[in-house]
Amino acid sequence: MQAPHKEHLYKLLVIGDLGVGKTSIIKRYVHQNFSSHYRATIGVDFALKVLHWDPETVVRLQLWDIAGQERFGNMTRVYYREAMGAFIVFDVTRPATFEAVTKWKNDLDSKLSLPNGKPVSVVLLANKCDQGKDVLINNGLKMDQFCKEHGFVGWFETSAKENINIDEASRCLVKHILANECDLMESIEPDIVKPHLTSPKIVSCSSCAKS
């Protein structure tokens, strides 16, 4: 007899200023490679990552790689629709990209929320930590405090080049999304639940009991 199989499909956004490494992080995460050549993303790109979360659970992540230049456009509302979580990325060697983090977070929170009105889970990525590591973070930036104040569920120093902390950051985000999904299910009235259970997305909420 086959083990029970739970499947989740989540749309995740990867946002942040131009050249911070969003495409590179996705490339590393999905294709296990890196290129030092910079080609700016135009509009949005997509990638799919399949995670075998535990022996019974498969999580499919649909990653939306949104061009840094889109912060100045008016398409983000469309791109953000129905996302369950996001990574906001900055480049530790360029302070201006950290200053833009709050702008990205505010843009996201003003245009996207969960069906229960709560904000989606967002993890902050301090990327390019292989380059003069901690240039920003050691300069008195209280990242934990910053994350608490601005509603991030966590932060990681990452390197797409050296493959540092990308898997860990993803697991952190997915863990929060799974927990949010359980909260969402509990907040739905029983007689409203029935028609929604036909959705293939939420098969069981037992995942929140894990890790």
Ligand SMILES: Nc1nc2c(ncn2[C@@H]2O[C@H](COP(=O)(O)OP(=O)(O)OP(=O)(O)O)[C@@H](O)[C@H]2O)c(=O)[nH]1
């Ligand atoms: N040293 C180092 N370079 C990186 C890292 N991540 C990305 N880069 C380089 O930074 C440049 C920009 O990376 P991209 O991934 O294209 O940046 P992006 O955020 O997708 O940029 P847009 O598409 O313009 O928004 C490229 O030259 C990458 O090789 C990293 O972790 N370490």
Ligand SMILES: [Mg+2]
């Ligand atoms: Mg890109």
